[in-house]
Amino acid sequence: MTPVAEPLLRLSGIRVVFGSFTAVDGVDLSVAENELRFLIGPNGAGKTTLIDVVTGRVRPSGGRVLFGGRDITGLREHAIVRAGIGRTFQTATVFEQLTVADNVDLAACYRMGPLRLLRRRRGLSDTVAAVLERVGLLALADRPAGVLSHGQRQWLEIGMLLAQSPRLLLLDEPVAGMSAGERERTGELLVEIAADHTVVVVEHDMDFLRRYARDVTVLHEGRVLTEGTVAQVQADERVQEVYLGRNVDVAAPLAVGAEGE
Numbered sequence: 001m002t003p004v005a006e007p008l009l010r011l012s013g014i015r016v017v018f019g020s021f022t023a024v025d026g027v028d029l030s031v032a033e034n035e036l037r038f039l040i041g042p043n044g045a046g047k048t049t050l051i052d053v054v055t056g057r058v059r060p061s062g063g064r065v066l067f068g069g070r071d072i073t074g075l076r077e078h079a080i081v082r083a084g085i086g087r088t089f090q091t092a093t094v095f096e097q098l099t100v101a102d103n104v105d106l107a108a109c110y111r112m113g114p115l116r117l118l119r120r121r122r123g124l125s126d127t128v129a130a131v132l133e134r135v136g137l138l139a140l141a142d143r144p145a146g147v148l149s150h151g152q153r154q155w156l157e158i159g160m161l162l163a164q165s166p167r168l169l170l171l172d173e174p175v176a177g178m179s180a181g182e183r184e185r186t187g188e189l190l191v192e193i194a195a196d197h198t199v200v201v202v203e204h205d206m207d208f209l210r211r212y213a214r215d216v217t218v219l220h221e222g223r224v225l226t227e228g229t230v231a232q233v234q235a236d237e238r239v240q241e242v243y244l245g246r247n248v249d250v251a252a253p254l255a256v257g258a259e260g261e
């Protein structure tokens, strides 16, 4: 028998209580190395709160977070970044006055020790250039980040994460507000990144999910409702029920022109 590899991320029994309200109610979730996992669920299902628990922004009332076999529950946010977990927010947080390259360079410094910081070269380092190439922003390296479009800002933020060499990337609604072309480019980028990283994506956009997701976890009212492939999740009547009346048809066929089914 092939031994089952320990997942890179393992959440067990995660509970988050805000006052008298239980936002996350005993979530177990395992994500293997190099997985591209989508986390979906109606508004208020607890998706962002769960990401906040993994990144140390919210301290769980119960349960454990294991990362690479290490218990990181309750560590501070910067310690979790150093452990190799990076996240983006729904609104990109870039420094508008700095150039695109300097934003990536600054992010790269975050995980460097003082010696490497002192020794690092000025100008466009190979690391920064490689990251900008990957996210499609190399031609804009010297432009201030403030001139970027919404989609380009999101890619810059993903690039800033990549510069920190995380093992796990958590992306919160990366395609919200993007044009169709930007969504397509982002989907391709996520698939590329997942070739050598583990990626968890919180997403509402069902067409995007159908096109790019492999494995999906559905949260509802703070619990895992179901997990499986896109086809399995779409066919699940409970999933269709929780999305009913929310103007999101999870079982709708893929939009014309999309591939992957």
Ligand SMILES: Nc1ncnc2c1ncn2[C@@H]1O[C@H](COP(=O)(O)OP(=O)(O)OP(=O)(O)O)[C@@H](O)[C@H]1O
Residues within 6 Å of the ligand: 018, 021, 023, 041, 042, 043, 044, 045, 046, 047, 048, 049, 050
């Ligand atoms: N700091 C907080 N204090 C009180 N309640 C909170 C807090 N943060 C989140 N909640 C509540 O917890 C529930 C889960 O919120 P969360 O943002 O995790 O959901 P979500 O699935 O990410 O939703 P959305 O898709 O709308 O972003 C919601 O009912 C929210 O109002």
